[in-house]
Amino acid sequence: MNSSLQIEVNPSDSVSGATIMRLMGALDSGSIGALEKSFERLTAENNPYVIVDMNAVSSCSSSALGQLMGGRTMLSEHGGTLVLAGMGFDLKTKLNLLGAHKIFTIYSDLRAALAAYHWHHEHKPEHIECSFPPQIRLTPPVRHFLGRIAKLKGFSDRDAFRIETIVDEVCNNAVEHGSNSADHAVDVAVSIGLQKIEITVTNINNPRNIEYFKSLSHNIFKSPPPSGSDLRGRGLSLVKMLADNVAFDFSDDGTTVHVTKKKREEP
């Protein structure tokens, strides 16, 4: 049986280890043979991650979907993964009604599928940067934001809460003791990976509080935590207890607090 389907298989030029199988035309019973051959070759080559790019697929029959499922099984039996990407709204709706979403991981587009491989399999962290004027009212939005991101990236509710607390304490410290000039933003840089989050908070020093920043690296390692009126010192001791690693980088101009928190529990 003739088929209008065209198949192009190429390695990704941006993410090593990922292979893109681009399908063009109608996926029908006539395409099954060609699909099967492609999957056999991909399996024989031990491709670890195959993205089926469906962006140019006009329609997909249930038998062709069955063949895609067969391809997925074939690859997974050899330790590989097959995902779908780039389906239009109508095609995705139809395939989901046939149960495709229960079998396949489906990405909105090719880029999202490649980014997921980059993160999950290659363990490449993702980066977020945020800067805000040194005003205490802005630390709740910042800590809620990073708490949400932590949950999104697979940290448990408890770990996300701890991350929120860490961000809150470190940012409050930067706002309260750092430069209060509106031009001197507090910078938060986050690197989030499968197993850990790294948070770096930098502020410009306030010359009047220079002694405070000098004393930070000493105070933070005090045990037990500072008592009495030194609430901020207590805040940073809390950070030390919640985090896996805390480091300070002090110069006359600015202070950087670097915190690492590992994933403790699965959500």
Next chain:
Amino acid sequence: MDPQIELEYENVKDRADSKLVRFVGDLDATNVETVLEKICGLFNEGFLNIVADFTKLRYVNSTGLGILLHFSKAAKEKGGSFKISNVNENVYEIIEIIGASSLLQIYDDVDAAVASLK
């Protein structure tokens, strides 16, 4: 991942072909597919009339609005209806400015939406 939206279901008295669905949370590009699957699932189970209660729907964006229009069209094609009730002011504004208020069946409350079922 935080789905941001929950759907709660309730039967409609004396209407075996209808279902009340409460939308709780935010409807946006990250969860439209889940909602689509659930509502289309109801259509396919034979619930041709869906009454959506938006009392606890805090937020909707263009993607969310797109699937509401899709439900309305899909229900009509099946000889049923997709009715919306208790829309908050913010969500209503988004529906209205785009000119979609005339394309959707919107009621003040659930009772009014149920009473309008044919």
Next chain:
Amino acid sequence: MIRLEQKTSVMTDSTTPAAISLAFPGDLEYIPAVRKFIAEAVASFGFNPKFVYRCEVIVDELCNNAVTYGCVSVTAAVKLTCRLFRDRAELAISDEGGKKENIVKLEQALKDSDAADRRQAVDKKNLGMEIVRLLAEKVDLHIDETRGVTTVKVIKKCEETR
């Protein structure tokens, strides 16, 4: 004990904005957290809830547009700045630009439209930028071809004085 200084206030007049900036990976999954962050930040300055909600919608639609059409490379990031004045928010969202055809579509979507165009937007499910255009006072598109950056700048005024 170290004496804390009294903080000088940002936004004491209309010329000194509070500037918040953010860069995040070009993935849809980040957008709910981003729009809620901006909404909370705007709310923290005492703007009314309606203004806060409209800012949230604008940020959402602009970010969705940037991620869907303007992010090409795997490590693509979306950059967002939000400058808050007493009477308005100025938002700027930048991405990698994406395909030429998508930039042309964006230019068209941001042109003035009438009711007929709006209906067409509804039919084409191309509602996002239409919503931004209708909610905001000013929307400008900046294309930097040499750097491969597309930026949409939006001004949203707050009718009520805080």
